[in-house]
Amino acid sequence: MSIPSESTTDGEPATLAPAARASAGDVGGQVSSGKRNVRGSNNDVRPLVAIAGNPNAGKTTLFNALTGRRAKVGNYPGITVERRQAEIEVDGVGSVDLVDIPGTYSLVAHSADEQIALETMLGLRGAAKPDAVIFCVDATQLTRGWYLVLQAQELGLRVIVALTMMDEAGPAAPDVKALSAVAGCPVVAVHAARAIGLDDLRGEIRAALDRGEARPVWKWTASESLKRRLQTVSEVLPESWPKIDAMALWALMSIDDDDELLGISDKLRRTVSEQNDDTGAAKAIDDEVVESRYRWIDEHVAVLVTRPPDRRLTDRIDSILLHRVAGFAVFVGIMFVMFQALFAWADPAIVLIEDLFAWFGEQVSAVLPPGIFNDFITDGVIAGFGSVMVFLPQILLLFFFIGIMEDTGYLARVAYLMDRIMKSMNLHGRAFVPMLSGFACAVPAVMATRTMERRRDRLLTMLVVPLMTCSARLPVYTLIIASLFPAGHVLGIFPVQGLLMVFMYLFSTTTALGAAWVLSRVVRPLKAKRLPFVIELPPYRRPRIRDVLRMMWERSRLFLSEAGTVILGCTIILWFLLSFPRTLPAGGPDYDRLIAEAPTAEIAQTLERDKEGELLRRSYGGRLGRILEPAIEPLGFDWKIGVGLIGAFAAREVFVSTMGVVYSAGADTDETSATLRQRIREEMRADGTRLYTPLVGLSLMVFFALACQCMSTLAVVKRETQGYRWPLFMFAYMTALAWLMSFLVFQGGRLLGFA
Amino acid sequence: MKSLAEIPHHQLTEVTRVEGSRRFRRRLLEMGLTPGASVKVLNVAPLGDPLEIEVRQSRLSIRRSEAKQVEVRG
Numbered sequence: 001m002s003i004p005s006e007s008t009t010d011g012e013p014a015t016l017a018p019a020a021r022a023s024a025g026d027v028g029g030q031v032s033s034g035k036r037n038v039r040g041s042n043n044d045v046r047p048l049v050a051i052a053g054n055p056n057a058g059k060t061t062l063f064n065a066l067t068g069r070r071a072k073v074g075n076y077p078g079i080t081v082e083r084r085q086a087e088i089e090v091d092g093v094g095s096v097d098l099v100d101i102p103g104t105y106s107l108v109a110h111s112a113d114e115q116i117a118l119e120t121m122l123g124l125r126g127a128a129k130p131d132a133v134i135f136c137v138d139a140t141q142l143t144r145g146w147y148l149v150l151q152a153q154e155l156g157l158r159v160i161v162a163l164t165m166m167d168e169a170g171p172a173a174p175d176v177k178a179l180s181a182v183a184g185c186p187v188v189a190v191h192a193a194r195a196i197g198l199d200d201l202r203g204e205i206r207a208a209l210d211r212g213e214a215r216p217v218w219k220w221t222a223s224e225s226l227k228r229r230l231q232t233v234s235e236v237l238p239e240s241w242p243k244i245d246a247m248a249l250w251a252l253m254s255i256d257d258d259d260e261l262l263g264i265s266d267k268l269r270r271t272v273s274e275q276n277d278d279t280g281a282a283k284a285i286d287d288e289v290v291e292s293r294y295r296w297i298d299e300h301v302a303v304l305v306t307r308p309p310d311r312r313l314t315d316r317i318d319s320i321l322l323h324r325v326a327g328f329a330v331f332v333g334i335m336f337v338m339f340q341a342l343f344a345w346a347d348p349a350i351v352l353i354e355d356l357f358a359w360f361g362e363q364v365s366a367v368l369p370p371g372i373f374n375d376f377i378t379d380g381v382i383a384g385f386g387s388v389m390v391f392l393p394q395i396l397l398l399f400f401f402i403g404i405m406e407d408t409g410y411l412a413r414v415a416y417l418m419d420r421i422m423k424s425m426n427l428h429g430r431a432f433v434p435m436l437s438g439f440a441c442a443v444p445a446v447m448a449t450r451t452m453e454r455r456r457d458r459l460l461t462m463l464v465v466p467l468m469t470c471s472a473r474l475p476v477y478t479l480i481i482a483s484l485f486p487a488g489h490v491l492g493i494f495p496v497q498g499l500l501m502v503f504m505y506l507f508s509t510t511t512a513l514g515a516a517w518v519l520s521r522v523v524r525p526l527k528a529k530r531l532p533f534v535i536e537l538p539p540y541r542r543p544r545i546r547d548v549l550r551m552m553w554e555r556s557r558l559f560l561s562e563a564g565t566v567i568l569g570c571t572i573i574l575w576f577l578l579s580f581p582r583t584l585p586a587g588g589p590d591y592d593r594l595i596a597e598a599p600t601a602e603i604a605q606t607l608e609r610d611k612e613g614e615l616l617r618r619s620y621g622g623r624l625g626r627i628l629e630p631a632i633e634p635l636g637f638d639w640k641i642g643v644g645l646i647g648a649f650a651a652r653e654v655f656v657s658t659m660g661v662v663y664s665a666g667a668d669t670d671e672t673s674a675t676l677r678q679r680i681r682e683e684m685r686a687d688g689t690r691l692y693t694p695l696v697g698l699s700l701m702v703f704f705a706l707a708c709q710c711m712s713t714l715a716v717v718k719r720e721t722q723g724y725r726w727p728l729f730m731f732a733y734m735t736a737l738a739w740l741m742s743f744l745v746f747q748g749g750r751l752l753g754f755a
Numbered sequence: 756m757k758s759l760a761e762i763p764h765h766q767l768t769e770v771t772r773v774e775g776s777r778r779f780r781r782r783l784l785e786m787g788l789t790p791g792a793s794v795k796v797l798n799v800a801p802l803g804d805p806l807e808i809e810v811r812q813s814r815l816s817i818r819r820s821e822a823k824q825v826e827v828r829g
Binding site (some may be wrong): 105106108110134141142143144147253256282286290291294308309322323324325327328412415416419420421423429458530531532533534535536537538656701 | 781787789800804
């Protein structure tokens with residue numbers, strides 16, 4: 001197969017009906033059937049257009065502007081990359097499906113996540129092949145952005161280029177007509193936020209659909225030796241792939257010894273590794289290909305830009321924001337504001353939601369007849385919904401901040417500033433925001449990991465973020481510290497209790513860093529990939545609030561539908577475990593009679609609490625606590641703490657209220673309850689010694705610091721990783737770590753005589 | 756021959772070669788750090804790493820260890 005050189009004309013005039021395919025909604029959840037396609041005779045087929053481009057090139061803004069509020073978000077099967085798809089109307093064509101391809105700098109891939117761009121453009125792996133692909137190219141980054149366009153032309157795709165950021169390019173903007181002439185494909189200048197150029201773009205979509213099938217177009221000529229290699233590889237390409245040289249080239253460049261690509265046959269892999277038999281040959285191919293492409297770009301595209309884009313404003317802002325001292329100060333300030341927002345300002349909203357659901361529960365409880373069903377609805381279902389909704393304020397706030405920072409371009413600067421520190425954990429700068437958010441709550445923090453491009457980075461961060469001391473752990477620490485540790489001062493100045501809190505924070509942060517370090521070395525999918533951690537620092541831009549709001553809404557919606565269902569399910573299960581069976585032991589005090597006969601309301605209340613406590617102790621949860629007892633005894637715990645831990649799985653702070661019930665201090669106790677503290681201090685073991693010594697308290701806090709005591713975190717990890725494997729792993733490693741550290745603290749303390 | 760990590764800031768120079776493992780260097784090449792491309796180091800992050808460079812009208816953040824693999828003229 002010969003490679004045409006410098007050809008710029010498109011294919012034959014014969015019209016081509018879109019290939020029959022399963023509804024493009026299989027993967028994205030699209031439902032309604034569009035109008036009849038003007039070209040095809042098949043009523044159900046709708047044209048599909050993809051949008052691709054570099055990250056930061058304005059692709060999402062363009063997608064949003066074209067599609068309004070109608071995007072459906074789904075997942076490509078088997079990987080964590082999301083697929084956004086929506087319907088648009090194009091004059092003369094009717095409904096057209098628009099799908100958003102994740103931003104990338106090149107189609108050459110190393111993992112399944114990176115492969116998805118190519119596969120989507122070619123219609124491999126299930127989804128239909130797009131009839132045209134719109135490439136968003138940032139007019140201020142024309143040369144690098146065009147690299148992707150060349151690859152698309154080599155693949156024979158119907159390419160439409162949407163030039164974005166023309167405003168910012170100003171006098172540095174290229175001549176669109178000249179660009180189109182030299183490139184051989186339509187080029188449209190767009191300003192998505194002001195809806196300029198969108199009609200032209202839609203017009204080009206229609207024109208593209210009317211054109212015949214595109215032929216591969218190579219703007220450069222391969223050397224003889226490369227042509228030979230391409231020939232050899234072309235012969236063993238998989239059946240479903242287009243039999244063109246561009247695919248052979250992709251294979252030669254992407255496949256190597258430890259790639260994680262899918263759909264590569266053994267034969268292809270063998271042939272490629274023969275062709276790349278020594279790294280010298282492989283590198284030479286890379287050199288030739290990349291240099292040839294950029295040479296064409298430099299000679300034909302770059303020359304159309306008569307002067308460099310004006311980055312003065314960006315430079316001036318950066319001279320402050322990236323400054324050694326001032327930049328750092330601003331950074332700390334902004335991070336502090338974000339942190340305060342998550343930690344404190346979200347509180348009123350959280351309390352409001354909690355109160356709202358509590359009130360609602362009460363109303364419903366009053367209406368329904370008393371009994372199991374009533375409890376199920378009130379304490380199971382309504383409480384479950386409440387425990388899902390309660391995360392929304394923090395999620396919305398965090399994504400608001402992230403959205404603004406990302407849109408303005410500041411998020412890349414954060415990554416730049418923090419990279420050095422993150423590097424020590426085998427992570428990179430972008431992990432900083434999720435890690436910081438983890439101090440408020442792990443749930444939005446896990447969701448925030450999607451700002452990282454690489455799956456491996458996202459996974460590693462997700463796995464250690466829950467080790468950061470989240471705000472839910474604080475009530476537990478407060479209860480334990482206040483109950484068991486003296487209120488005195490060390491050296492007369494430092495309050496013991498305060499120091500302990502600080503210690504817990506430091507301890508958990510250090511463990512998180514250590515865990516990241518260990519996990520990245522031990523767990524195979526998390527190993528560092530020896531790829532450059534290059535981040536682009538885009539010019540500063542005004543944030544588009546509408547896009548940010550839309551993104552916030554999308555994230556929340558996905559959280560509610562995909563993680564929320566898991567959390568609701570777990571709440572109901574836990575409610576069941578802790579409420580049943582509702583039978584009191586025979587031979588014990590007849591609480592109901594005693595309560596009815598109680599002389600004062602106070603005594604009645606005490607009896608009520610005793611009854612609650614007894615019921616809990618006898619519940620399945622209680623029994624589970626007893627079963628767990630031998631496992632947690634070496635840590636200094638007893639089965640009642642075990643019940644607390646089970647309850648805490650719903651949410652860490654539930655530990656306190658569960659303990660309240662277990663110790664008959666009432667379910668509405670919190671960590672400030674004097675009664676609960678007193679009960680804890682007085683609790684005896686079977687042999688008469690105090691159960692809760694300061695050492696036990698420390699051991700318990702250490703356990704809480706490290707254990708995966710949060711089903712909501714597991715639910716979002718499941719949602720973000722699209723599977724159960726990683727949440728299970730997280731649970732396992734964190735539990736093991738917690739047990740081990742707790743064991744060391746307790747037994748170590750005992751050995752040292754601290755009993 | 757110096758590397759990108761060693762040249763003084765704000766000095767415009769040219770990439771001559773990219774070293775490193777195959778996958779590693781391919782990424783750098785595709786981001787525009789090809790032999791012959793003009794490149795300039797703009798500044799360094801407050802903690803000493805990474806570097807901010809300018810290549811093909813675009814600003815990139817690149818770690819020092821990675822910058823060492825990019826050979827530049829003079």
